[in-house]
Amino acid sequence: xxxxxxxxxxxxxxxxxxxxxxxxxxxxxxxxxxxxxxxxxxxxxxxxxxxxxxxxxxxxxxxxxxxxxxxxxxxxxxxxxxxxxxxxxxxxxxxxxxxxxxxxxxxxxxxxxxxxxxxxxxxxxxxxxxxxxxxxxxxxxxxxxxxxxxxxxxxxxxxxxxxxxxxxxxxxxxxxxxxxxxxxxxxxxxxxxxxxxxxxxxxxxxxxxxxxxxxxxxxxxxxxxxxxxxxxxxxxxxxxxxxxxxxxxxx
Amino acid sequence: xxxxxxxxxxxxxxxxxxxxxxxxxxxxxxxxxxxxxxxxxxxxxxxxxxxxxxxxxxxxxxxxxxxxxxxxxxxxxxxxxxxxxxxxxxxxxxxxxxxxxxxxxxxxxxxxxxxxxxxxxxxxxxxxxxxxxxxxxxxxxxxxxxxxxxxxxxxxxxxxxxxxxxxxxxxxxxxxxxxxxxxxxxxxxxxxxxxxxxxxxxxxxxxxxxxxxxxxxxxxxxxxxxxxxxxxxxxxxxxxxxxxxxxxxxx
Numbered sequence: 001x002x003x004x005x006x007x008x009x010x011x012x013x014x015x016x017x018x019x020x021x022x023x024x025x026x027x028x029x030x031x032x033x034x035x036x037x038x039x040x041x042x043x044x045x046x047x048x049x050x051x052x053x054x055x056x057x058x059x060x061x062x063x064x065x066x067x068x069x070x071x072x073x074x075x076x077x078x079x080x081x082x083x084x085x086x087x088x089x090x091x092x093x094x095x096x097x098x099x100x101x102x103x104x105x106x107x108x109x110x111x112x113x114x115x116x117x118x119x120x121x122x123x124x125x126x127x128x129x130x131x132x133x134x135x136x137x138x139x140x141x142x143x144x145x146x147x148x149x150x151x152x153x154x155x156x157x158x159x160x161x162x163x164x165x166x167x168x169x170x171x172x173x174x175x176x177x178x179x180x181x182x183x184x185x186x187x188x189x190x191x192x193x194x195x196x197x198x199x200x201x202x203x204x205x206x207x208x209x210x211x212x213x214x215x216x217x218x219x220x221x222x223x224x225x226x227x228x229x230x231x232x233x234x235x236x237x238x239x240x241x242x243x244x245x246x247x248x249x250x251x
Numbered sequence: 252x253x254x255x256x257x258x259x260x261x262x263x264x265x266x267x268x269x270x271x272x273x274x275x276x277x278x279x280x281x282x283x284x285x286x287x288x289x290x291x292x293x294x295x296x297x298x299x300x301x302x303x304x305x306x307x308x309x310x311x312x313x314x315x316x317x318x319x320x321x322x323x324x325x326x327x328x329x330x331x332x333x334x335x336x337x338x339x340x341x342x343x344x345x346x347x348x349x350x351x352x353x354x355x356x357x358x359x360x361x362x363x364x365x366x367x368x369x370x371x372x373x374x375x376x377x378x379x380x381x382x383x384x385x386x387x388x389x390x391x392x393x394x395x396x397x398x399x400x401x402x403x404x405x406x407x408x409x410x411x412x413x414x415x416x417x418x419x420x421x422x423x424x425x426x427x428x429x430x431x432x433x434x435x436x437x438x439x440x441x442x443x444x445x446x447x448x449x450x451x452x453x454x455x456x457x458x459x460x461x462x463x464x465x466x467x468x469x470x471x472x473x474x475x476x477x478x479x480x481x482x483x484x485x486x487x488x489x490x491x492x493x494x495x496x497x498x499x500x501x502x
Contacts, residue, residue, distance in 0.1 A: 032271060032272030042270045050453075078436075078443070079446050079456075080456060117443070154460060
C-alpha cells in the first residue's frame with residue numbers, strides 16, 4: 001500500500017478587526033472542520049491586518065508551501081477591502097472587472113444603486129475563477145491554489161460549499177476521545193510510551209482544571225481506523241490502571 | 252510632538268487541536284484585547300501544530316520582527332508538550348531544570364506524585380525568567396522578547412496578569428462604533444473620501460446580513476481622541492445623508 005499523501009492547507013484571515021480583538025475569528029475553526037471532513041490537513045493559520053504588503057507576503061509564503069490556501073475577509077465594496085488587489089499583486093497579474101461578476105451584481109441591485117464602489121466587488125485578478133456567493137451575490141474567487149472568500153461567516157460558509165467540489169480529497173482522519181477524571185501528569189509516562197509504539201496515531205492530551213478537580217481529554221487521531229481504535233483501547237487501559245474510570249466522548 | 256511608536260506584538264498559538272478544528276482558539280482574542288488595553292499593537296497571529304520545526308521557524312520569524320511574541324500551548328507534562336524545547340532551539344540555548352520551578356512544583360504535588368514527567372514542566376530554556384502560574388503552578392517563562400504561556404485559557408489569562416508589569420506600553424487606541432441600518436456599498440464612496448482626509452484614524456466597515464436586512468458597523472480607531480471623535484461625527488453625517496439614522500455602539 002502506497003497511499004497518496006493528503007492534501008495540505010493554510011488559512012489566511014485578513015482583517016484589522018481580528019487583531020484589535022473587536023471580533024473573535026470563527027472562520028478558521030469552520031474551515032478547519034470543513035477541511036477535516038474532506039481529509040485535507042490544515043497545517044497553519046495566519047491572521048494579518050488590512051495592509052497590502054502583509055497580505056502579499058503571507059499569501060506568497062503560504063501558497064508556495066501548501067496544496068491550498070483559503071483567505072477570508074476584505075472583498076467588499078469599501079476602501080478597507082483590499083484583498084483582491086493584494087492577491088493580484090501576490091500573483092503578479094492584472095485585475096479588472098469580471099463580466100460575469102458584473103452581471104450578477106447588476107442584477108442584484110436596483111437601478112441607481114449599483115454605484116462605482118459596488119462595482120469594485122466585480123474586480124477579479126486575471127486568470128481567476130469565480131466562487132459563487134449565494135447569500136449576498138458578490139463573488140469570491142479561485143486563482144491557482146488560492147481560494148478568496150468573504151469574511152462574514154454566513155457568506156464564507158456558503159462559499160465553502162460552492163468550492164468544495166474543486167478540492168482534492170485525502171483519506172479521512174479518525175479521532176477518538178477518552179475522558180478521564182485524572183491529572184495528565186499522573187499518566188504522562190504511559191502516554192509517551194504508547195505514542196512511541198504507534199507512530200501513525202497522534203495522541204493529544206488536553207487537561208482541564210475545573211471546580212470538580214482536574215481532568216483530561218486524551219485524543220487519538222489517525223487515518224488507520226483500526227490503529228486509532230487500538231490506541232484508544234490502550235488509553236482506556238492506562239486510565240483504568242491509574243485507578244479511575246475512562247469514558248468516551250464524541251470528538 | 253514626536254511620540255514613541257507603539258510597541259508591536261505577535262501571537263503564536265501552538266497546538267494540533269486548533270488546526271484539527273477540535274478546539275476553537277479564544278486565547279488570541281483574549282491577548283488581542285489585553286494588548287489593546289496596554290496600547291500595544293497586535294500585528295499578526297499564527298497557529299502551528301505540535302511540530303518542533305514549525306514552532307522554531309514561526310517563532311524566529313516573529314520575534315525578529317515585533318517588540319513582543321506571546322505563545323500559548325505545549326508547556327504541560329505530556330509527550331505532546333514540546334514548546335519549551337522548541338523555544339530553546341529557536342534561541343540556540345540549552346534547557347535544564349529550573350531550581351525555582353522545581354521547588355514550586357515539588358510543593359504542589361503530594362509525595363510520590365511528583366514524577367519524572369511532571370518534573371519536565373520545570374525544564375526552562377537558559378536565560379529565561381519564570382512567569383508565575385497562579386492556577387496550576389507549572390510556570391510559563393520569558394526569554395528576551397518572547398513570553399511562553401499555557402494553552403488552557405484560564406491559566407493563560409492568569410499568566411497575562413503576571414507578565415503585564417514587564418511590558419512597555421503605548422498610547423491607547425480609541426475606537427468609536429457607529430451602527431447604521433444600511434448596506435455599506437451605499438455609502439462606500441463617502442467612507443473612502445473620509446478615510447483619505449483622516450489618515451491617522453483607521454475607518455473599518457463591517458457589514459451584517461440578517462433577517463431584518465443589511466446593516467453595517469462603522470468603526471473609527473486611532474490614538475488621537477479628538478480626531479477619532481471628529482471622524483465618528485462625520486460617519487454619522489454620512490449615514491444621515493444617506494437617509495437612515497445612525498446609533499453609537501460600544502466598541
